[in-house]
Amino acid sequence: MKNKRSFTEELSPKQVLELDACTQCGECLKHCPVQAVTGNAAVSPPEKIRMFREFIRSTDGLKARLFGTGKTDRKLLEDFAKAVYECTTCGACGQNCPVGIFTQRLWPMLRKEMVKRGLGPIGVQADMPQAIMNSGNPYDKPASERYKPWFPENVRVAERADIAYYAGCTGAYEAQPMVRGDVVVLNAIGAPFTMLPPEEEVCCGFPLFITGQHDLLEDLVKRLVAGYEARGVKTLVCSCPCCVNIMSRDWPAFYGRELPFTIRHITQFVAGAIKAGTLRITKELRETVIYHDPCYLSRGVGVIEEPRDVLRSIPGVNVIEFERHGLNSRCCGSGGAARKVYHENAIKMGRQTIDEAVAKKADRLILSCPACYAKVNEAMRGYEKQIRITDIMELVSGLITEQEKK
């Protein structure tokens, strides 16, 4: 493949430095969930960086400058593209990097470069832009089914309110007990909240961002922000860590200025309500629960304590931790849109989460991410180890009295 375009076109100056700064020490491999299930060092972070350095050399090295850019081995490029898309972008490598490379952001940008070269995305990931244009969501499901199958009849949504709830595509179509729990709890808190009509609540852009397909992002973000702004929203609440991550970190860049509202994860909002006394969990739960930190919530935006605060406020509950938790949590396998292509890896990673929860004798595995919820449930199907999997708001919604639900 003849190169004319520099391989650094999509990278920020800091990312150019990061590629240079990798010492190839391999510490990241010990924390990489893909390594844990494949053992294939060829798809490891230092190998990806080493390969990408080679690509950069082919367009920006001394030989390229003196004699013109040469050909880059097509097979090597394809191998790299597979490796960079097999990653779940969980960021555990960067968290444990002795140099501190921000890999949770670097890998998506390398994917973007692959997209520009026609080497990415991989498999069904390529269908997402068209699906989002057709139906507003990456699953290409009709907007009419976005809320209808799960939205509780007794919950009222205001036309305008300071608080808005964004269900998100994965929650609405693939993890419905979770989003149902969200609105039940929001309703119980009592403050009016608004939602966009189903045809207006389009994809937040995260699946496109993470697979390097940025073309639609600005339009999606501007449509969503305008919709919430028109409803007078001051706080946008969402339970999906991936949505929350792109909303808080990247929406301002695509929107072009600061957002007219703040973003809060549902656990932050609910923990605040419990603290303020506007929500009381009265029913007892005599169980040991283990909480899994979603990568994009803990490492991504630093929401670590609030889910635990919510769980600890449940009378009778015993909260235990995974060996790797908080900033160092282990990926459940559903991140980075890799689950859509590398299904077997994702199932194996999900089962590692189940294995540890069972080994620690937890009665229940608590999740707070729709992608984790869908994938870990899928991983448990047909698996010899079984544990009850519950979303955090699904749990809370079942522990508040009927009086409070109304």
Place this chain on the structure above:
Amino acid sequence: MGTILIIAAYGVYAAFWIRFFLHALLWWKAVARPASFAGPAPPSSVKACALSVRDVVLFWRLLMVNPALWFGEWVFHVSFLLVVLRHLRFFFSTVPEWVWWFQIPGLIAGYVLPLSLVYILIIRRFSVQEKYSSPVNMVLLVLLLAISSLGLLMSTLFMIDVVMVKLFIQGILSFSWAVVPDSLLFLLHFSLVLVLVPLLPTHILTAPLVMLEAEKRKLALPLVMHEK
């Protein structure tokens, strides 16, 4: 032989600077072009700077993830630095006083350096914890071990005429070439250093900046979704 070494030294010196400028150019191009997408930059602070100094000086992040390897790496880097500082006496015609301060520590570091490299090699090759060995890093380790062992031999068992070494180095620097010291160990030592220089990893220059960014990001993380 001396002429070949002198020409090679200039070639390596030129290659080093070309490599440096190509890296700088790559970075400058990234700075100059409008970024296709740049997320918000975490704010700078005195605390972030202080923490990154700790990270750079003590290899703190490595200590947190791999204390066994950290021990070897930290000792290696410190002893390497001391040995390099000790070697500066060959590069100044009039040796500044501060270079003299490093002569004894540098001499001791000369003993420690090969030991630390052997330790790192053992950890890297034989620890079941280690899942990855970069071929380039292994070459560098072996090369450094050979260079440091030869250096140690020259300062202990097979003493070399340091005046001749200084004249040789000064000759290269001043373009008035002197005769190469009559020592096979020195020829090997110097040749291997010439092999080492083009392989020197550029992370020595960039890692401190990336560590600073990492500290800034870490301090800013709680502010992403919480009240400022």
